[in-house]
Amino acid sequence: MKTTFKKSFPFIFLIIIFVSCSTEVVRQHQEFQSEINVYFNKDADTSYAFPNNKAKFNINFEEVLINRIEKATSKIDMMAYEINLPKLIDALIKRASEGIQIRFIIDAKSHDESMVEDTSTVERYTQMRLYLEKMSRGKDLIPGTDDDIMLLADSPIFTVTDTTLRKKYKLPISFNDYENVTLKIGNKNISGHLLVDAELKPGCSDCYYSPGAQMHNKIAIIDTQWVFTGSWNFTITGLYGTEKDMQNGNLNGNQNHIVEIRNRQLASIYLKEFEEMWGGNNRKPNPTFARFNKRKTDNTQHIINIDGRRVEVYFSPSDKVLDKIINTVEREANRSVYFTIFAFSYQALVDVLKVKWEGSIEDLQGERTNFDLKGIFDATFWNQWWSASINMTGRTPKQTSELHPMRRWKNIPPVYRDRDSRKLHAKTMIIDEGVVIVGSANWSENADANNDENTLIIYDRFITNQFMQEFRKR
Template structure:
């Protein structure tokens, strides 16, 4: 048995260390000052790189700070995680509060689409949790005869899960893509909804990564597409300001099917997906429609291009608005005399990263921005340009949505659709100007 040393270093070890130190000192003395500086610089750079990789690897999953993507620091949790927390949280009404509509949801229809908005109220009344956007989605799913593809960020609606199971039972091929954070959420309603799908042996693919799979779309029989800002949850349906649209067009459905299969079949997400879809620009019912997906299509550049075309007005509803290129495009148009009005989700709008502070500080009479009045969440992501073009979808106006997440966006040049969205803007603005209670 070897003897235990009294100290951690033996005499022989110390002598070897001293000899090594002398050798190193001699080597250093023989180096020129120029080479010494270069060597120190290389070592310093390696330390910085190692530190950067450590920080990236320990980043939480957030909407504004994606894993391995250099974007602005996040002022809070992810945009959609923020919405989920606020949405499921029970907010105690202020004393004496009476039922207040937070904007009665409207609808608009044409030969090729039906558009719907939520009708949240404060305080929330669960007896009124019926006849919401989920009804339109369930009716659409019930039409499926061949295929039903669902890509949804947040999910807990039991009736939507039931409709998916019913489709599977009548022979429809049903598939789902979701975000890992949602799939592993321990909330009882989330787990119950997923259990119904798993019990029916409906295949579910998760993104398994830091940035989020933030889509919320459904494709039925490769003919119908449902999309918008609305997640398939109870509180997205009855507490949040949201929009959803159902479009009947096989070419548009082809785009969404291709995007779905990039995730479901190829297991690729974010910037790793192959670029493009078959029909990025198409005509539906005589209307020009553009369709882009993140992170592969450079979505924010397409938004900026449309904003730069504005000659009269820009109105927007923004759950998260931190993308400087989009904000600068809006500000430049305001400085050029275009009328600009916007409502920001209150939570996060007071941070240095939000475009709210930059816009409000300009004090331009034709640039009027406000924070919203829904005590829960104002969840829209919408631009209305010259009251004839609408930009909407799952895409928050952030760098992370553009470069890291999975998102979808529609740009529709239709005055009738723009009129419906402008009416929704006016409803949300009215609540912002006269909120039922001060939002924290």
């Protein structure tokens, strides 16, 4: 959907009123039309579509992102929880060799973490480190030259030393052009050839944080114009399913969505978040000034207007995102909430929905209201004692805690376990079919208080209708 700003008096008058109600709203000049595009990698029910508003479904996200990368004219900034897509990596390396500045923030994982899910011949983190080295070396395979992709992580990442794997991924046998170091990571001294530097602890030149919290974003900011975000990790399992599926172009991966928005103001907000984590605005990262996780501050604008649409943007953990979602539900949800979620455990949000549904947060108490609530949980956590699915379906949890008390619902709403062969990985809430909440963050204490995440709240019935089409197909 493409619209343009109309420079008429009534529109300006409305903007003036909106700005007077929220000092956070500041318009920026841009020389292009704003766009909001939504894509789904699974089916959608387009019979529910508004006229000329059919959802874009069964879409290859990798192709969409590569298309944006190929059209970049100056710079690309990305954040990823994981990356192992060869075509995407090759596209980034190619653009870096053509003079596009590329900065990339990646989540570090423990060397003890197996990450064996859906792995073929190499363990996933080992495979990712091999791909990161290819990115770091650039097209000429020499680190420290102009065609390199600049990398930073939340915790240090070391090279893979296995000769067989290095040959397989067409890397030089020698890794001695990466410095051999001994670093204090958390409370352990770890040695290796440093591939990706990370945020330093204050007052110590070789002290780093352990990779406990997740850098869980999946973001691309292109030319400070386009923002590409959503629930999709840049992985084979996230889109295709298996390597064979990838080779055959089969979209058998996890259920996900992506949102790409062309708007300079929103891109500038995401860039500010990126550069807080990067440690500055230079091509190379500054580990001394980099800030991840709880060390970040709430320093970005949160409310903007995109061609008459209110859009809110929040980052975890600095912005207390789940409180913002709860406030939105309390304020905007008068008729209905529909959701699809991978992991949902945040009790305060469960309580708000229980009050909407049956007027009480007390265990097995409440009378049915006229509020409509429907939800789909990923099967992975459906039976976990801490999952919202337990109390919502009136089941007795195996255990409780202060954060997860027993507050079973008396009137069981239509919430179900997903039956897809892969994971339901979305984090989507549709409110009164006019507001949609999307992003990288699951609705959990960990995502809200520890992880680096991003969340968009979009007030637009047409965009929301596209998410409704996808929801009805689930």
